[in-house]
Amino acid sequence: MRELEGALRSYAWGSRTAIAELRGLATPSNHPEAELWLGAHPGDPARVITESGSESLLEVLHREPERELGRENLDAFGERLPFLLKLLAAEEPLSLQAHPSAVQADEGFRRENALGVPMESPIRNYKDGSHKPELVVALSRFEALAGFREPTRTVKLLRALAVDELEPYIGLLEGQPDSDGLRALFTTWITLPSTVLGTLLPAVLAGCITYVAHHDAEFVTEIRTALELSEAYPGDAGVLAALLLNRVTLEPGQGLFLAAGNLHAYLHGLAVEIMANSDNVLRGGLTPKHVDVPELLRVLDFVGADIEVLDPAPSSGSGQSGSGQSGSGRYEYVTPAPEFRLTRLEFDSNATDLVVEAGGPRILICTDGAVTATCGADTLDLDRGRAAWIAADEPVVHLTTRTPTAQVFSAVVGR
Numbered sequence: 001m002r003e004l005e006g007a008l009r010s011y012a013w014g015s016r017t018a019i020a021e022l023r024g025l026a027t028p029s030n031h032p033e034a035e036l037w038l039g040a041h042p043g044d045p046a047r048v049i050t051e052s053g054s055e056s057l058l059e060v061l062h063r064e065p066e067r068e069l070g071r072e073n074l075d076a077f078g079e080r081l082p083f084l085l086k087l088l089a090a091e092e093p094l095s096l097q098a099h100p101s102a103v104q105a106d107e108g109f110r111r112e113n114a115l116g117v118p119m120e121s122p123i124r125n126y127k128d129g130s131h132k133p134e135l136v137v138a139l140s141r142f143e144a145l146a147g148f149r150e151p152t153r154t155v156k157l158l159r160a161l162a163v164d165e166l167e168p169y170i171g172l173l174e175g176q177p178d179s180d181g182l183r184a185l186f187t188t189w190i191t192l193p194s195t196v197l198g199t200l201l202p203a204v205l206a207g208c209i210t211y212v213a214h215h216d217a218e219f220v221t222e223i224r225t226a227l228e229l230s231e232a233y234p235g236d237a238g239v240l241a242a243l244l245l246n247r248v249t250l251e252p253g254q255g256l257f258l259a260a261g262n263l264h265a266y267l268h269g270l271a272v273e274i275m276a277n278s279d280n281v282l283r284g285g286l287t288p289k290h291v292d293v294p295e296l297l298r299v300l301d302f303v304g305a306d307i308e309v310l311d312p313a314p315s316s317g318s319g320q321s322g323s324g325q326s327g328s329g330r331y332e333y334v335t336p337a338p339e340f341r342l343t344r345l346e347f348d349s350n351a352t353d354l355v356v357e358a359g360g361p362r363i364l365i366c367t368d369g370a371v372t373a374t375c376g377a378d379t380l381d382l383d384r385g386r387a388a389w390i391a392a393d394e395p396v397v398h399l400t401t402r403t404p405t406a407q408v409f410s411a412v413v414g415r
């Protein structure tokens with residue numbers, strides 16, 4: 001068990017306070033801090049703290065893959081850590097995006113390699129051959145758009161805007177209120193000639209302004225979001241597309257799993273995020289970056305449905321030590337992703353000692369309070385914002401709280 005130092009990523013949409021504050025550093029930070037990467041992605045690996053300084057987790061894995069990753073993991077995923085854990089702090093909305101399935105990623109990566117598209121090229125879609133299922137768990141209230149809304153409700157929303165120019169598009173979806181109708185409407189909007197977009201979008205936004213001024217009802221959050229997005233990305237067809245998506249608010253502790261093809265945009269908030277170790281993103285707008293519409297349309301899942309928020313109850317069974325109430329303190333986020341499993345450990349007077357099982361590579365991050373981690377002969381103080389790497393061949397980790405309440409996230413390989 002060694003302390004792990006994350007790699008800080010500065011993107012324009014990041015926060016100057018949220019990640020720095022969580023790590024106990026001065027605020028505001030000099031640059032917007034968007035993500036802290038805790039993993040072994042070749043693009044920005046975390047660093048393992050050693051007696052003589054620090055070393056890239058990627059190098060640590062390469063030197064002793066079997067000890068660090070375990071035989072089972074090497075057989076299943078090759079010589080790589082299959083998951084990437086992050087802190088994510090969105091001050092401004094991220095781009096509208098989706099991620100490919102495993103088959104699509106493999107095919108796309110080979111195709112772009114065969115075409116000779118350079119890895120650094122702005123038009124490169126596939127940076128690797130892996131899918132990128134992802135799970136986000138809110139630390140603060142977290143706002144997002146995710147997945148297409150059930151089409152009859154979208155018809156109701158669009159009609160509530162009372163915009164004449166929208167009628168043909170509403171008719172299209174009303175005549176076919178299913179995934180084919182959503183595909184047709186989304187495809188039409190995202191590929192509108194600029195002259196048509198130039199009259200439709202202002203009319204829709206005028207309808208949105210009237211709606212939020214006179215309604216405190218059903219769709220006010222959705223419509224307000226469209227107005228906010230249009231301020232950030234004026235003239236972007238992604239603003240229309242955003243009207244088709246579920247508007248989601250996660251309270252702290254709630255999670256959202258995004259499978260392949262789910263069109264989504266994170267809007268605001270601080271979260272823990274875990275994903276397959278991939279950087280494959282297909283953008284659909286709300287960004288100055290490359291948008292490849294045909295490729296996006298190939299991967300999108302157009303099924304319109306309510307989004308499922310993960311709100312785990314404390315799990316019972318193994319993992320509990322000490323004299324606490326059986327099962328309290330452990331919250332498992334169950335997803336179908338084989339690459340990762342995320343557990344939230346909540347410490348209080350009922351759960352002062354919790355265990356992270358042995359059996360594979362593990363990353364822990366303390367997001368509130370302070371705990372002491374004991375693993376064999378090693379001990380490590382994990383205060384808020386600090387993280388640890390535990391190799392596959394190391395034993396169980398005992399965590400003991402040093403504050404009245406504390407919170408730790410544990411990331412392990414799924415399966």
Ligand SMILES: [Zn+2]
Nearest residue numbers: 097099134264
């Ligand atoms: Zn994403």
